[in-house]
Amino acid sequence: MKTTKHTSDKIPMNKKVGLIILFALTINLFNCSKDDDKPQPEPTTHDLLMSGKWYWESVTSFTLTDCNKQSYFLFDGNDLLQETFAENNENNCVATFSQTGTYQLNENTIIVTVDTGSVVFTITSISKDKLVMNQVNGSDTYTFTCIKH
Template sequence: MNTQKLVGALFMALSLVACSGDDDSDSPQQMTNEELIIGKWYFESKTPGSYSDCEKMGYIDFKNDGTFTIESFEDNTSTCTSTGAVTGTYTLINGVNITLMAGTETQTATIQSISQSELVVIDTGSGDVNTFDRTAG
């Protein structure tokens, strides 16, 4: 397991946390960002740059208990291979500012938008924008 790649994936995932709720009027009761963020979010796109099809298999999974798991993938000789999973804890402040902590690493991000199907976050340190969705690949 390449620790440096896992930490890099952690930072990318952190960038995925910052949001202002979804305004869909067809849902009877609006969910909070705290509710919407729970579950598995797959890497979809980033600015600057882009994700390969293999990298889009990577995800961050936020749990109700304040923990998360992030797993990233890389193309290894035409085979998409997991670089390993990292677990840690997260805190969502005011529904928009997220802090991810894994071991001695801490990353912060701001949720730009969130719905039941898409999460867009801005990495507080780099300003990179990461978009996640609920579908692998």
């Protein structure tokens, strides 16, 4: 009886290993997801607001000390806002005022409500590390420039 040799019996072992590796790499190459190439969506204004503490860098009509620049706004995902103001007290920088309220974001307008009433801020620009917003108080407009550390 004559035995038939398979073609795989004629291929040396090192070439078999090479072909298996080549086959595996080819499969892996074609299985890469096309989704990896899609750009990530831009974060929304709400996402950026909630991304950390926004420290005061400047406020028009005021000269902020290094200690004042430790003041911040903190917006959270439950529409709560914490505002903390820091100033020098006997050569120590301390939070001398802090309040918590709620906020509503409507496009570029933030309505902040605290125990004493409501304040409206208009966002003029926001990025992952800089927030600029205006607050109108009577005939005065204050521009807050805030950064993240």
